[in-house]
Amino acid sequence: MSAEVAKNARELLLKEYRGVLSTHSKSMPGFPFGSVVPYCLDEQGRPLILISRIAQHTHNLQKDPKCSMLVGEREADDVQAVGRLTYLAHAQKLAEPAAIEAAAERYYRYFPDSQNYHQAHDFDFWVLNPARHRYIGGFGAIHWIDDLTLANPFAGKAEISMVEHMNSDHAKAIAHYVELAGLPNSTPAQLAGIDSEGMHLRIGQAVYWLPFAAPCNTPTQVREALVSLAHAQSWPKKAQS
Numbered sequence: 001m002s003a004e005v006a007k008n009a010r011e012l013l014l015k016e017y018r019g020v021l022s023t024h025s026k027s028m029p030g031f032p033f034g035s036v037v038p039y040c041l042d043e044q045g046r047p048l049i050l051i052s053r054i055a056q057h058t059h060n061l062q063k064d065p066k067c068s069m070l071v072g073e074r075e076a077d078d079v080q081a082v083g084r085l086t087y088l089a090h091a092q093k094l095a096e097p098a099a100i101e102a103a104a105e106r107y108y109r110y111f112p113d114s115q116n117y118h119q120a121h122d123f124d125f126w127v128l129n130p131a132r133h134r135y136i137g138g139f140g141a142i143h144w145i146d147d148l149t150l151a152n153p154f155a156g157k158a159e160i161s162m163v164e165h166m167n168s169d170h171a172k173a174i175a176h177y178v179e180l181a182g183l184p185n186s187t188p189a190q191l192a193g194i195d196s197e198g199m200h201l202r203i204g205q206a207v208y209w210l211p212f213a214a215p216c217n218t219p220t221q222v223r224e225a226l227v228s229l230a231h232a233q234s235w236p237k238k239a240q241s
Contacts (some may be wrong), residue, residue, distance in 0.1 A: 006148040009135035012071060012083045013148070014041065014198065017110065017207040019071040019087075021049070023060035033060055037069070040110040040193065040200075040207075043155030046127045047087065048103055050114055053122040061126070065091045069128060085135050089128035100125055102156070109163065109192045110200065110207055152195045158219055159194050166191045166226070173230040177201065180235045181210050194222055213237065 018038045025033040035057045039047040047069060051058050061067060072084040094100050103125040108115045117123060133145040154162065166174060167190050177199075178189045184203055193200040198211040213236035216222045229236075 005135065005137070005143050006145050008083065008137055009085050009133060009143075009145055010045070010148045010150060011197070011209075011211065012073065012085050012135075013047070013087070014195070014200075014209045016071045016074060019047075019069040021057055021067060021069050023057045023067045023091075024064040025056075026060050026063045027056070033057060038111055038114075039069070040107055041152070041195075042103060042106065042127055044127075044151050045149035045195075046129060047089075048107060049126050049128070050107055050111075050118060050123050051126060053124060058124075061091045061093075066131075067091050067128070083135070083137050085133060087128060087133055088131045090131060091126050092129055094125040094127065103127075105160070106155070106193070110202060112202075113205075150196065153217055154194055154196075154219065154222070162194055162219060162222060163191045170226075170230070173226065174201065176230055177210060178203070180229065180232060181208070183208055199226075210235070 017040065018036060020034050021037045022032045022034045025031045033056060035055070037049045037051065037057075039049050042048040067089055069087045069089065070084065071087065072079060073082040076082040094103055104115075104118065107125065114123075130147070130149055133148055135143045135145055135148075137143070152159070171188065174189050174191060175185070178185050178201065183189070183201070184206070187204040189201045189203045191199060192202040192207060196215050196217055198209050201208050201210065212225045213228075214225075216225050
């Protein structure tokens with residue numbers, strides 16, 4: 001299994017922001033229980049979810065943390081001809097105050113409305129610790145992947161600083177990224193997150209991931225990439241790995 005396959009699978013996980021979480025049913029033993037959940041990736045590159053303590057899937061995970069999340073390309077005309085990923089995992093509820101605080105700061109940037117019901121109701125953050133992955137990149141392109149996660153080198157203060165700076169001072173550049181990528185522009189976009197391979201923009205309730213032409217491993221490289229995109233006439237092709 002090539003590194004390129006793992007990269008393609010990870011990019012699908014980055015591009016999407018909701019999946020079907022399948023848990024082991026507590027009330028109907030032996031049956032899988034599917035539910036839709038929004039997610040973003042945490043500092044280690046694992047899916048981070050916010051779920052209610054009274055939800056059925058939460059009761060299921062408390063009894064058996066083994067689960068999977070199916071992620072597919074949104075708005076595909078032929079779902080069997082495009083990428084989809086089954087992320088098999090052990091779910092873990094975050095308990096340490098520092099971990100919860102970091103998760104909340106990140107998750108709220110992606111899903112601002114979640115702050116209201118998280119603080120007003122009984123919701124908890126969970127992460128999906130990877131066990132194995134089944135990635136289908138199209139007809140006949142079927143792979144088992146043991147490891148596809150990639151830690152975010154900017155998670156924390158560096159990312160917060162870059163995101164706040166772009167949203168406060170460079171709205172025109174963000175609007176240009178939206179135009180270059182052909183994204184909906186009915187609502188002004190906000191930068192939600194930055195990782196080594198790209199950036200997330202939030203437009204209304206939707207989240208979009210846009211790849212950099214080449215990986216960025218330092219804030220300086222990110223700044224150079226963002227400046228270059230602000231002057232680009234078309235979205236650059238990614239460098240071949």
